Amino acid sequence: MTRRRHLGIATFLAGVAMVGATPAGAHGIGGRTDLPLPAWQLAWAAGFAVASSFVALGAFWSQPRLVAAADGGRTLLDTRRPVIRGIEFLTKSIGVFLFGVLMWAAWWGNPNGAVNIAGDALLIWFWVGLQLVSFLFGDVWRLFNPYVTIADSGAWVRAKIRGEEAAPIEETGPLSFWPAVAAIFAYLWFELAYHSTDSPRSIAVFLTVYSVAMIGGAVVKGRGWVRRADGFAVLFTKLAAMSPVHRDDDGRLRLRSPLAGLSTLPDIPGTVPFILVVLGSTTFDGFTRSSIWLDIAGEQTGWGRTVSSTIGLLVITGLVAMAYSVAISAMANITREESAELSRVFGPTLVPIAAAYAVAHYFSFLVLTGQRMFIRISDPAGRGWDLFGTADYAIDWTIVSPATIAWVQTLAIAIGHVAGVAAAHDVAISRYDHRLAVRSQYPMLAVMILYTVLGLFLLLGA
Protein backbone atom coordinates (compact mmCIF):
# COMPACT_ATOMS: atom_id res chain seq x y z
CA MET A 1 0.00 0.00 0.00
CA THR A 2 1.40 3.36 -0.94
CA ARG A 3 1.76 6.25 1.45
CA ARG A 4 -0.77 8.23 -0.51
CA ARG A 5 -3.39 5.52 -0.15
CA HIS A 6 -2.72 5.37 3.60
CA LEU A 7 -3.26 9.07 3.69
CA GLY A 8 -6.48 8.76 1.73
CA ILE A 9 -7.90 6.12 4.03
CA ALA A 10 -6.82 8.08 7.10
CA THR A 11 -8.57 11.19 5.78
CA PHE A 12 -11.66 9.15 5.05
CA LEU A 13 -11.78 7.61 8.53
CA ALA A 14 -11.14 10.96 10.18
CA GLY A 15 -13.99 12.46 8.19
CA VAL A 16 -16.34 9.69 9.20
CA ALA A 17 -15.26 9.99 12.84
CA MET A 18 -16.27 13.64 12.82
CA VAL A 19 -19.91 12.80 12.28
CA GLY A 20 -19.75 9.44 13.98
CA ALA A 21 -21.32 10.76 17.14
CA THR A 22 -24.75 11.05 15.50
CA PRO A 23 -26.81 8.16 16.80
CA ALA A 24 -28.86 6.35 14.20
CA GLY A 25 -30.81 3.18 13.93
CA ALA A 26 -28.81 1.62 11.17
CA HIS A 27 -28.90 -2.09 11.10
CA GLY A 28 -28.34 -3.85 7.84
CA ILE A 29 -30.44 -1.89 5.41
CA GLY A 30 -34.05 -0.89 5.63
CA GLY A 31 -35.17 -2.90 8.65
CA ARG A 32 -37.02 -5.42 6.53
CA THR A 33 -35.62 -8.61 5.03
CA ASP A 34 -37.15 -11.40 3.02
CA LEU A 35 -38.67 -14.52 4.40
CA PRO A 36 -36.37 -17.53 4.40
CA LEU A 37 -36.56 -19.70 1.31
CA PRO A 38 -38.30 -23.03 1.75
CA ALA A 39 -35.87 -25.95 1.70
CA TRP A 40 -37.45 -27.69 -1.28
CA GLN A 41 -36.94 -24.59 -3.36
CA LEU A 42 -33.28 -24.46 -2.40
CA ALA A 43 -32.85 -28.08 -3.33
CA TRP A 44 -34.54 -27.39 -6.65
CA ALA A 45 -32.19 -24.50 -7.43
CA ALA A 46 -29.07 -26.35 -6.36
CA GLY A 47 -30.03 -29.41 -8.37
CA PHE A 48 -30.81 -27.31 -11.41
CA ALA A 49 -27.49 -25.51 -11.12
CA VAL A 50 -25.40 -28.65 -10.80
CA ALA A 51 -27.17 -30.58 -13.53
CA SER A 52 -27.14 -27.74 -16.02
CA SER A 53 -23.47 -27.11 -15.34
CA PHE A 54 -22.53 -30.54 -16.52
CA VAL A 55 -24.76 -30.25 -19.54
CA ALA A 56 -23.22 -26.90 -20.37
CA LEU A 57 -19.68 -28.18 -19.96
CA GLY A 58 -20.05 -31.44 -21.80
CA ALA A 59 -22.54 -31.12 -24.55
CA PHE A 60 -23.58 -27.58 -25.32
CA TRP A 61 -20.73 -26.24 -27.36
CA SER A 62 -17.26 -26.99 -28.51
CA GLN A 63 -16.63 -23.67 -30.25
CA PRO A 64 -16.18 -20.35 -28.48
CA ARG A 65 -19.45 -18.57 -29.12
CA LEU A 66 -19.53 -15.76 -26.61
CA VAL A 67 -15.96 -14.65 -27.25
CA ALA A 68 -16.67 -14.70 -30.97
CA ALA A 69 -19.88 -12.72 -30.60
CA ALA A 70 -18.31 -9.93 -28.54
CA ASP A 71 -18.00 -7.38 -31.34
CA GLY A 72 -20.92 -8.19 -33.58
CA GLY A 73 -24.62 -7.82 -33.22
CA ARG A 74 -27.47 -5.97 -34.82
CA THR A 75 -27.14 -2.20 -34.79
CA LEU A 76 -29.89 -0.54 -32.81
CA LEU A 77 -28.85 3.05 -32.99
CA ASP A 78 -26.03 5.15 -34.35
CA THR A 79 -25.11 7.22 -31.32
CA ARG A 80 -22.89 9.53 -33.36
CA ARG A 81 -25.94 11.28 -34.71
CA PRO A 82 -26.35 14.89 -33.52
CA VAL A 83 -29.75 14.17 -31.94
CA ILE A 84 -28.20 11.51 -29.73
CA ARG A 85 -25.36 13.83 -28.81
CA GLY A 86 -28.01 16.32 -27.73
CA ILE A 87 -29.69 13.70 -25.57
CA GLU A 88 -26.32 12.87 -24.07
CA PHE A 89 -25.82 16.52 -23.19
CA LEU A 90 -29.21 16.42 -21.48
CA THR A 91 -28.50 13.23 -19.50
CA LYS A 92 -25.14 14.59 -18.36
CA SER A 93 -26.78 17.76 -17.17
CA ILE A 94 -29.37 15.69 -15.30
CA GLY A 95 -26.54 13.66 -13.75
CA VAL A 96 -24.78 16.77 -12.45
CA PHE A 97 -28.08 18.25 -11.25
CA LEU A 98 -29.12 15.12 -9.33
CA PHE A 99 -25.66 14.87 -7.81
CA GLY A 100 -26.05 18.47 -6.66
CA VAL A 101 -29.48 17.75 -5.12
CA LEU A 102 -28.06 14.73 -3.29
CA MET A 103 -25.14 16.73 -1.88
CA TRP A 104 -27.43 19.58 -0.89
CA ALA A 105 -29.90 17.29 0.89
CA ALA A 106 -27.10 15.38 2.61
CA TRP A 107 -25.25 18.45 3.89
CA TRP A 108 -28.05 20.92 4.48
CA GLY A 109 -31.25 18.86 4.65
CA ASN A 110 -32.97 17.45 7.71
CA PRO A 111 -30.37 15.50 9.73
CA ASN A 112 -32.96 12.80 10.41
CA GLY A 113 -32.25 9.92 8.02
CA ALA A 114 -35.89 8.84 8.13
CA VAL A 115 -37.05 11.91 6.17
CA ASN A 116 -33.98 12.81 4.06
CA ILE A 117 -33.59 11.58 0.48
CA ALA A 118 -29.82 11.02 0.74
CA GLY A 119 -29.81 7.50 2.19
CA ASP A 120 -32.45 6.09 -0.13
CA ALA A 121 -31.03 7.84 -3.19
CA LEU A 122 -27.51 6.55 -2.64
CA LEU A 123 -28.24 3.06 -1.42
CA ILE A 124 -31.43 2.03 -3.17
CA TRP A 125 -31.74 3.88 -6.44
CA PHE A 126 -28.11 4.50 -7.23
CA TRP A 127 -26.30 1.50 -5.79
CA VAL A 128 -28.90 -1.27 -6.14
CA GLY A 129 -30.90 0.20 -9.01
CA LEU A 130 -27.98 0.89 -11.30
CA GLN A 131 -26.46 -2.53 -10.75
CA LEU A 132 -29.65 -4.13 -12.04
CA VAL A 133 -30.06 -1.61 -14.86
CA SER A 134 -26.43 -2.07 -15.92
CA PHE A 135 -26.45 -5.81 -16.40
CA LEU A 136 -29.84 -5.71 -18.10
CA PHE A 137 -29.57 -2.65 -20.34
CA GLY A 138 -25.87 -1.85 -20.61
CA ASP A 139 -23.73 0.98 -19.41
CA VAL A 140 -26.48 3.53 -18.83
CA TRP A 141 -24.54 5.25 -16.05
CA ARG A 142 -21.93 6.57 -18.49
CA LEU A 143 -24.63 8.86 -19.85
CA PHE A 144 -25.17 10.43 -16.43
CA ASN A 145 -21.88 10.07 -14.52
CA PRO A 146 -21.20 13.54 -13.09
CA TYR A 147 -17.54 12.82 -12.36
CA VAL A 148 -16.86 12.09 -16.03
CA THR A 149 -18.74 15.24 -17.03
CA ILE A 150 -16.81 17.38 -14.57
CA ALA A 151 -13.44 15.80 -15.44
CA ASP A 152 -14.04 16.12 -19.18
CA SER A 153 -15.16 19.73 -18.85
CA GLY A 154 -12.09 20.47 -16.75
CA ALA A 155 -9.79 18.87 -19.30
CA TRP A 156 -11.47 20.85 -22.07
CA VAL A 157 -11.06 24.13 -20.21
CA ARG A 158 -7.45 23.36 -19.35
CA ALA A 159 -6.69 22.53 -22.97
CA LYS A 160 -8.33 25.79 -24.11
CA ILE A 161 -6.35 27.89 -21.65
CA ARG A 162 -3.08 26.26 -22.62
CA GLY A 163 -4.01 26.34 -26.28
CA GLU A 164 -3.23 22.66 -26.85
CA GLU A 165 -5.10 19.43 -27.52
CA ALA A 166 -6.47 17.55 -24.50
CA ALA A 167 -4.51 14.37 -23.83
CA PRO A 168 -6.29 11.17 -24.94
CA ILE A 169 -8.15 9.49 -22.08
CA GLU A 170 -6.16 6.28 -22.41
CA GLU A 171 -2.88 8.04 -21.66
CA THR A 172 -4.03 9.57 -18.41
CA GLY A 173 -4.96 8.22 -15.01
CA PRO A 174 -3.88 5.04 -13.26
CA LEU A 175 -2.97 1.94 -15.24
CA SER A 176 -4.77 -0.36 -12.86
CA PHE A 177 -8.11 -0.75 -11.10
CA TRP A 178 -6.50 -0.71 -7.66
CA PRO A 179 -7.77 2.81 -6.92
CA ALA A 180 -11.24 1.55 -7.86
CA VAL A 181 -10.82 -1.39 -5.48
CA ALA A 182 -10.05 1.06 -2.67
CA ALA A 183 -12.97 3.29 -3.69
CA ILE A 184 -15.56 0.52 -3.84
CA PHE A 185 -14.31 -0.99 -0.61
CA ALA A 186 -14.63 2.40 1.08
CA TYR A 187 -18.25 2.57 -0.06
CA LEU A 188 -19.04 -1.02 0.94
CA TRP A 189 -17.46 -0.49 4.32
CA PHE A 190 -19.51 2.66 4.77
CA GLU A 191 -22.73 0.95 3.76
CA LEU A 192 -22.34 -2.44 5.43
CA ALA A 193 -19.98 -1.99 8.37
CA TYR A 194 -20.20 1.61 9.53
CA HIS A 195 -22.92 1.95 12.15
CA SER A 196 -24.26 5.40 11.25
CA THR A 197 -24.76 4.78 7.57
CA ASP A 198 -28.25 6.26 7.31
CA SER A 199 -27.35 9.60 8.84
CA PRO A 200 -27.49 12.25 6.08
CA ARG A 201 -24.39 14.00 7.46
CA SER A 202 -22.38 10.74 7.38
CA ILE A 203 -23.46 10.31 3.79
CA ALA A 204 -22.45 13.90 3.10
CA VAL A 205 -18.97 13.31 4.49
CA PHE A 206 -18.60 10.06 2.58
CA LEU A 207 -19.72 11.60 -0.71
CA THR A 208 -17.52 14.63 -0.23
CA VAL A 209 -14.41 12.59 0.52
CA TYR A 210 -15.23 10.29 -2.41
CA SER A 211 -15.80 13.22 -4.76
CA VAL A 212 -12.60 14.96 -3.69
CA ALA A 213 -10.73 11.73 -4.40
CA MET A 214 -12.32 11.52 -7.87
CA ILE A 215 -12.06 15.13 -8.97
CA GLY A 216 -8.73 15.69 -7.23
CA GLY A 217 -7.34 12.56 -8.87
CA ALA A 218 -8.52 13.80 -12.24
CA VAL A 219 -6.81 17.15 -11.71
CA VAL A 220 -3.51 15.49 -10.83
CA LYS A 221 -3.57 12.40 -13.02
CA GLY A 222 -5.79 13.45 -15.89
CA ARG A 223 -9.36 12.56 -16.75
CA GLY A 224 -8.55 8.88 -17.22
CA TRP A 225 -8.61 8.81 -13.41
CA VAL A 226 -12.41 8.96 -13.17
CA ARG A 227 -12.68 6.03 -15.59
CA ARG A 228 -10.46 3.73 -13.56
CA ALA A 229 -10.64 4.99 -9.98
CA ASP A 230 -14.40 5.53 -9.62
CA GLY A 231 -15.48 2.24 -8.05
CA PHE A 232 -19.15 2.79 -8.90
CA ALA A 233 -18.57 3.43 -12.59
CA VAL A 234 -16.10 0.56 -12.81
CA LEU A 235 -18.66 -1.83 -11.30
CA PHE A 236 -21.48 -0.65 -13.55
CA THR A 237 -19.24 -1.04 -16.60
CA LYS A 238 -18.32 -4.58 -15.61
CA LEU A 239 -21.95 -5.55 -15.07
CA ALA A 240 -22.89 -3.87 -18.35
CA ALA A 241 -20.48 -6.19 -20.15
CA MET A 242 -23.01 -8.98 -19.45
CA SER A 243 -25.79 -7.02 -21.04
CA PRO A 244 -26.97 -7.69 -24.58
CA VAL A 245 -26.84 -3.94 -25.26
CA HIS A 246 -23.44 -2.43 -25.92
CA ARG A 247 -21.76 0.41 -27.72
CA ASP A 248 -19.07 -0.58 -30.19
CA ASP A 249 -15.82 1.29 -30.88
CA ASP A 250 -17.50 3.35 -33.59
CA GLY A 251 -20.17 4.56 -31.20
CA ARG A 252 -23.02 2.43 -32.51
CA LEU A 253 -25.47 0.92 -30.05
CA ARG A 254 -25.69 -2.81 -30.81
CA LEU A 255 -27.43 -5.94 -29.62
CA ARG A 256 -25.33 -9.01 -28.96
CA SER A 257 -25.56 -12.27 -27.07
CA PRO A 258 -25.78 -11.77 -23.30
CA LEU A 259 -22.41 -12.39 -21.56
CA ALA A 260 -20.48 -11.89 -24.81
CA GLY A 261 -18.97 -8.64 -23.59
CA LEU A 262 -17.24 -10.23 -20.61
CA SER A 263 -14.27 -11.24 -22.74
CA THR A 264 -13.79 -7.64 -23.85
CA LEU A 265 -13.36 -6.18 -20.37
CA PRO A 266 -9.99 -4.42 -20.19
CA ASP A 267 -7.38 -6.76 -18.82
CA ILE A 268 -5.58 -4.46 -16.40
CA PRO A 269 -4.36 -5.20 -12.86
CA GLY A 270 -6.92 -5.06 -10.07
CA THR A 271 -9.86 -6.39 -12.12
CA VAL A 272 -10.19 -9.69 -10.26
CA PRO A 273 -9.73 -8.25 -6.75
CA PHE A 274 -12.38 -5.70 -7.66
CA ILE A 275 -14.94 -8.35 -8.57
CA LEU A 276 -14.06 -10.44 -5.52
CA VAL A 277 -14.51 -7.47 -3.17
CA VAL A 278 -17.99 -6.81 -4.57
CA LEU A 279 -18.90 -10.49 -4.39
CA GLY A 280 -17.53 -10.78 -0.86
CA SER A 281 -19.45 -7.76 0.36
CA THR A 282 -22.81 -9.02 -0.89
CA THR A 283 -22.03 -12.36 0.72
CA PHE A 284 -21.30 -10.57 3.96
CA ASP A 285 -24.52 -8.60 3.71
CA GLY A 286 -26.44 -11.86 3.37
CA PHE A 287 -24.48 -13.35 6.23
CA THR A 288 -25.49 -10.53 8.56
CA ARG A 289 -29.09 -11.75 8.28
CA SER A 290 -28.22 -15.20 9.59
CA SER A 291 -28.73 -16.35 13.15
CA ILE A 292 -24.99 -16.95 13.39
CA TRP A 293 -24.42 -13.24 12.95
CA LEU A 294 -27.34 -12.44 15.23
CA ASP A 295 -25.57 -14.36 17.97
CA ILE A 296 -22.21 -12.73 17.29
CA ALA A 297 -23.18 -9.11 16.84
CA GLY A 298 -26.95 -8.86 17.23
CA GLU A 299 -26.86 -6.74 20.37
CA GLN A 300 -24.04 -4.47 19.37
CA THR A 301 -24.53 -0.81 18.64
CA GLY A 302 -22.30 2.11 17.75
CA TRP A 303 -18.59 1.64 17.12
CA GLY A 304 -18.69 -1.86 18.58
CA ARG A 305 -20.91 -2.84 15.68
CA THR A 306 -18.66 -1.04 13.21
CA VAL A 307 -15.64 -2.97 14.46
CA SER A 308 -17.23 -6.41 14.36
CA SER A 309 -18.84 -5.70 10.99
CA THR A 310 -15.51 -4.55 9.58
CA ILE A 311 -13.87 -7.76 10.73
CA GLY A 312 -16.78 -9.79 9.35
CA LEU A 313 -16.60 -7.98 6.01
CA LEU A 314 -12.87 -8.61 5.70
CA VAL A 315 -13.11 -12.26 6.74
CA ILE A 316 -15.99 -13.11 4.39
CA THR A 317 -14.37 -11.26 1.48
CA GLY A 318 -11.14 -13.10 2.25
CA LEU A 319 -12.91 -16.47 2.18
CA VAL A 320 -14.61 -15.69 -1.13
CA ALA A 321 -11.26 -14.64 -2.60
CA MET A 322 -9.53 -17.70 -1.20
CA ALA A 323 -12.04 -20.07 -2.78
CA TYR A 324 -11.36 -18.42 -6.12
CA SER A 325 -7.58 -18.58 -5.88
CA VAL A 326 -7.67 -22.24 -4.79
CA ALA A 327 -9.74 -23.04 -7.88
CA ILE A 328 -7.37 -21.08 -10.08
CA SER A 329 -4.32 -22.89 -8.62
CA ALA A 330 -5.99 -26.23 -9.28
CA MET A 331 -6.74 -25.13 -12.83
CA ALA A 332 -3.14 -24.04 -13.30
CA ASN A 333 -2.07 -27.52 -12.27
CA ILE A 334 -4.24 -29.05 -14.97
CA THR A 335 -3.35 -26.69 -17.81
CA ARG A 336 0.28 -26.12 -16.74
CA GLU A 337 -0.03 -22.36 -16.95
CA GLU A 338 0.67 -19.49 -14.58
CA SER A 339 -2.04 -18.95 -11.92
CA ALA A 340 -1.83 -15.19 -12.31
CA GLU A 341 -2.54 -15.43 -16.03
CA LEU A 342 -5.51 -17.76 -15.54
CA SER A 343 -6.90 -15.60 -12.77
CA ARG A 344 -6.95 -12.59 -15.09
CA VAL A 345 -8.49 -14.52 -17.97
CA PHE A 346 -11.25 -16.22 -15.98
CA GLY A 347 -11.93 -13.42 -13.48
CA PRO A 348 -14.64 -11.70 -15.58
CA THR A 349 -16.68 -14.91 -15.59
CA LEU A 350 -17.47 -14.14 -11.93
CA VAL A 351 -19.43 -11.05 -12.97
CA PRO A 352 -22.68 -13.01 -13.59
CA ILE A 353 -22.43 -14.40 -10.05
CA ALA A 354 -22.04 -10.89 -8.69
CA ALA A 355 -25.10 -9.82 -10.69
CA ALA A 356 -27.07 -12.81 -9.40
CA TYR A 357 -26.16 -12.03 -5.81
CA ALA A 358 -27.24 -8.43 -6.31
CA VAL A 359 -30.65 -9.52 -7.62
CA ALA A 360 -31.12 -12.20 -4.97
CA HIS A 361 -30.29 -9.91 -2.09
CA TYR A 362 -31.66 -6.58 -3.21
CA PHE A 363 -34.56 -7.16 -5.61
CA SER A 364 -37.25 -6.96 -2.93
CA PHE A 365 -35.44 -4.07 -1.31
CA LEU A 366 -35.65 -2.15 -4.58
CA VAL A 367 -39.33 -2.82 -5.31
CA LEU A 368 -40.57 -2.50 -1.72
CA THR A 369 -38.42 -0.07 0.24
CA GLY A 370 -37.54 1.60 -3.06
CA GLN A 371 -41.10 2.93 -3.26
CA ARG A 372 -40.11 5.35 -0.53
CA MET A 373 -38.43 7.33 -3.29
CA PHE A 374 -41.87 8.54 -4.43
CA ILE A 375 -42.26 10.15 -1.03
CA ARG A 376 -38.73 11.51 -0.91
CA ILE A 377 -38.65 13.22 -4.30
CA SER A 378 -41.44 15.52 -3.14
CA ASP A 379 -39.41 16.53 -0.11
CA PRO A 380 -35.74 15.71 -0.68
CA ALA A 381 -34.36 17.64 2.28
CA GLY A 382 -37.08 16.65 4.74
CA ARG A 383 -38.45 20.15 5.18
CA GLY A 384 -42.13 19.39 4.87
CA TRP A 385 -42.31 20.20 1.13
CA ASP A 386 -44.63 18.48 -1.31
CA LEU A 387 -43.19 19.29 -4.74
CA PHE A 388 -44.97 16.60 -6.75
CA GLY A 389 -47.89 15.85 -4.48
CA THR A 390 -46.48 12.46 -3.53
CA ALA A 391 -45.31 13.25 0.00
CA ASP A 392 -48.12 11.20 1.51
CA TYR A 393 -47.65 8.14 -0.66
CA ALA A 394 -47.78 4.98 1.44
CA ILE A 395 -45.51 2.05 0.58
CA ASP A 396 -47.44 -0.89 -0.78
CA TRP A 397 -45.63 -3.79 0.89
CA THR A 398 -47.79 -6.33 -0.91
CA ILE A 399 -46.83 -5.26 -4.45
CA VAL A 400 -44.82 -8.48 -4.78
CA SER A 401 -45.75 -11.59 -2.82
CA PRO A 402 -43.22 -13.52 -0.75
CA ALA A 403 -43.60 -16.40 -3.22
CA THR A 404 -42.61 -14.15 -6.13
CA ILE A 405 -39.65 -12.77 -4.22
CA ALA A 406 -38.52 -16.28 -3.33
CA TRP A 407 -38.67 -17.33 -6.97
CA VAL A 408 -36.79 -14.29 -8.18
CA GLN A 409 -34.06 -15.10 -5.65
CA THR A 410 -33.89 -18.77 -6.51
CA LEU A 411 -33.86 -18.16 -10.24
CA ALA A 412 -31.30 -15.38 -9.98
CA ILE A 413 -28.87 -17.63 -8.18
CA ALA A 414 -29.51 -20.59 -10.50
CA ILE A 415 -29.31 -18.58 -13.73
CA GLY A 416 -26.32 -16.57 -12.50
CA HIS A 417 -24.54 -19.79 -11.74
CA VAL A 418 -25.28 -21.24 -15.18
CA ALA A 419 -24.19 -17.99 -16.83
CA GLY A 420 -20.91 -18.02 -14.91
CA VAL A 421 -20.19 -21.63 -15.81
CA ALA A 422 -21.12 -20.99 -19.45
CA ALA A 423 -18.91 -17.92 -19.69
CA ALA A 424 -15.96 -19.75 -18.12
CA HIS A 425 -16.48 -22.74 -20.40
CA ASP A 426 -16.52 -20.44 -23.40
CA VAL A 427 -13.22 -18.86 -22.40
CA ALA A 428 -11.71 -22.31 -21.85
CA ILE A 429 -12.88 -23.49 -25.26
CA SER A 430 -11.24 -20.48 -26.90
CA ARG A 431 -7.91 -21.38 -25.25
CA TYR A 432 -7.70 -25.16 -25.17
CA ASP A 433 -8.87 -28.17 -27.13
CA HIS A 434 -12.23 -29.55 -26.06
CA ARG A 435 -10.88 -32.25 -23.76
CA LEU A 436 -8.54 -29.98 -21.84
CA ALA A 437 -11.14 -27.21 -21.79
CA VAL A 438 -13.65 -29.45 -20.02
CA ARG A 439 -11.01 -30.85 -17.69
CA SER A 440 -9.68 -27.39 -16.83
CA GLN A 441 -13.14 -26.31 -15.74
CA TYR A 442 -13.70 -28.84 -12.96
CA PRO A 443 -12.04 -26.68 -10.28
CA MET A 444 -13.88 -23.60 -11.56
CA LEU A 445 -17.12 -25.56 -11.61
CA ALA A 446 -16.49 -26.57 -8.01
CA VAL A 447 -16.02 -22.97 -6.94
CA MET A 448 -19.12 -21.85 -8.87
CA ILE A 449 -21.16 -24.55 -7.16
CA LEU A 450 -19.67 -23.45 -3.85
CA TYR A 451 -20.72 -19.85 -4.50
CA THR A 452 -24.19 -21.00 -5.55
CA VAL A 453 -24.68 -23.13 -2.47
CA LEU A 454 -23.31 -20.30 -0.34
CA GLY A 455 -25.65 -17.84 -2.04
CA LEU A 456 -28.61 -20.13 -1.44
CA PHE A 457 -27.57 -20.85 2.10
CA LEU A 458 -27.58 -17.14 2.84
CA LEU A 459 -31.10 -16.88 1.47
CA LEU A 460 -32.18 -19.40 4.08
CA GLY A 461 -31.51 -16.63 6.57
CA ALA A 462 -31.32 -19.43 9.08
Add this chain to the structure above:
Amino acid sequence: MSHRRLLAVVALVAGVAACSGGDGSAVSSEDEIILEFGDEGGLVGGVRRESVDLGAKVTMIVEGSTDEQVHVHGYDLYIEPEGPGVLEFDALIPGRFEVELEQSGQLLIELTVS
Protein backbone atom coordinates in the same frame (compact mmCIF):
# COMPACT_ATOMS: atom_id res chain seq x y z
CA MET B 1 -25.31 -20.65 -25.67
CA SER B 2 -27.44 -19.79 -28.64
CA HIS B 3 -30.20 -17.23 -28.23
CA ARG B 4 -32.87 -19.83 -28.78
CA ARG B 5 -31.51 -22.25 -26.22
CA LEU B 6 -31.05 -19.52 -23.67
CA LEU B 7 -34.61 -18.43 -24.29
CA ALA B 8 -35.84 -21.99 -23.84
CA VAL B 9 -34.12 -22.24 -20.47
CA VAL B 10 -35.55 -18.91 -19.36
CA ALA B 11 -39.03 -19.87 -20.54
CA LEU B 12 -38.80 -23.17 -18.67
CA VAL B 13 -37.82 -21.63 -15.38
CA ALA B 14 -40.32 -18.82 -15.77
CA GLY B 15 -43.01 -21.45 -16.35
CA VAL B 16 -42.06 -23.28 -13.19
CA ALA B 17 -42.17 -19.98 -11.32
CA ALA B 18 -45.62 -19.15 -12.64
CA CYS B 19 -47.07 -22.47 -11.47
CA SER B 20 -46.12 -21.98 -7.88
CA GLY B 21 -47.61 -18.64 -7.00
CA GLY B 22 -50.18 -19.92 -4.52
CA ASP B 23 -50.08 -18.51 -1.03
CA GLY B 24 -51.35 -20.31 2.01
CA SER B 25 -54.64 -18.77 3.10
CA ALA B 26 -54.27 -16.26 5.90
CA VAL B 27 -54.97 -17.76 9.28
CA SER B 28 -56.45 -15.40 11.81
CA SER B 29 -54.73 -15.96 15.10
CA GLU B 30 -53.51 -13.98 18.07
CA ASP B 31 -49.98 -13.52 19.27
CA GLU B 32 -48.53 -11.83 22.28
CA ILE B 33 -44.94 -10.67 22.27
CA ILE B 34 -43.45 -9.45 25.51
CA LEU B 35 -40.38 -7.22 25.56
CA GLU B 36 -39.01 -7.35 29.08
CA PHE B 37 -36.32 -4.85 29.96
CA GLY B 38 -33.95 -5.43 32.84
CA ASP B 39 -32.69 -2.82 35.27
CA GLU B 40 -29.74 -1.89 33.06
CA GLY B 41 -32.06 -1.24 30.12
CA GLY B 42 -31.14 -4.32 28.08
CA LEU B 43 -33.69 -6.86 26.84
CA VAL B 44 -33.91 -9.80 29.22
CA GLY B 45 -32.66 -12.90 27.43
CA GLY B 46 -31.06 -10.89 24.62
CA VAL B 47 -31.97 -10.58 20.93
CA ARG B 48 -34.42 -13.24 19.77
CA ARG B 49 -36.57 -14.27 16.87
CA GLU B 50 -40.36 -14.39 16.92
CA SER B 51 -42.73 -15.73 14.28
CA VAL B 52 -46.37 -14.89 13.77
CA ASP B 53 -48.86 -15.89 11.08
CA LEU B 54 -49.77 -13.51 8.33
CA GLY B 55 -53.02 -11.83 9.36
CA ALA B 56 -52.53 -12.47 13.05
CA LYS B 57 -53.51 -9.93 15.70
CA VAL B 58 -50.25 -9.09 17.42
CA THR B 59 -50.02 -7.52 20.84
CA MET B 60 -46.60 -6.22 21.77
CA ILE B 61 -46.08 -5.40 25.42
CA VAL B 62 -43.16 -3.55 26.98
CA GLU B 63 -42.36 -4.58 30.55
CA GLY B 64 -39.75 -3.07 32.79
CA SER B 65 -38.24 0.29 31.99
CA THR B 66 -36.65 1.78 28.92
CA ASP B 67 -36.41 5.46 28.07
CA GLU B 68 -36.41 4.85 24.33
CA GLN B 69 -39.04 4.38 21.63
CA VAL B 70 -39.48 0.83 20.39
CA HIS B 71 -39.68 0.84 16.57
CA VAL B 72 -41.29 -1.94 14.53
CA HIS B 73 -39.72 -1.57 11.07
CA GLY B 74 -41.78 -2.10 7.94
CA TYR B 75 -44.99 -1.49 9.85
CA ASP B 76 -43.40 1.72 11.10
CA LEU B 77 -45.13 1.52 14.44
CA TYR B 78 -43.75 2.83 17.70
CA ILE B 79 -44.19 2.16 21.38
CA GLU B 80 -43.53 5.37 23.25
CA PRO B 81 -41.55 5.17 26.52
CA GLU B 82 -44.04 7.32 28.40
CA GLY B 83 -47.14 5.58 27.00
CA PRO B 84 -49.05 2.54 28.16
CA GLY B 85 -46.38 0.24 26.71
CA VAL B 86 -48.81 -1.79 24.62
CA LEU B 87 -49.08 -1.94 20.85
CA GLU B 88 -51.72 -3.87 18.94
CA PHE B 89 -51.55 -4.38 15.21
CA ASP B 90 -52.62 -6.76 12.46
CA ALA B 91 -49.68 -8.53 10.86
CA LEU B 92 -50.67 -7.91 7.25
CA ILE B 93 -47.23 -7.37 5.70
CA PRO B 94 -45.23 -10.55 5.11
CA GLY B 95 -41.48 -10.52 5.64
CA ARG B 96 -38.90 -10.35 8.35
CA PHE B 97 -38.76 -7.16 10.36
CA GLU B 98 -36.46 -5.63 12.89
CA VAL B 99 -37.87 -4.39 16.16
CA GLU B 100 -35.36 -2.08 17.75
CA LEU B 101 -34.77 0.75 20.17
CA GLU B 102 -35.01 3.81 17.96
CA GLN B 103 -32.32 6.05 19.44
CA SER B 104 -29.51 3.61 20.20
CA GLY B 105 -30.32 1.29 17.31
CA GLN B 106 -30.29 -1.67 19.70
CA LEU B 107 -31.88 -4.68 17.99
CA LEU B 108 -34.52 -6.40 20.15
CA ILE B 109 -36.43 -8.89 18.03
CA GLU B 110 -36.45 -10.19 14.50
CA LEU B 111 -40.14 -10.60 13.77
CA THR B 112 -41.08 -13.04 11.02
CA VAL B 113 -44.54 -12.65 9.51
CA SER B 114 -45.40 -15.49 7.16
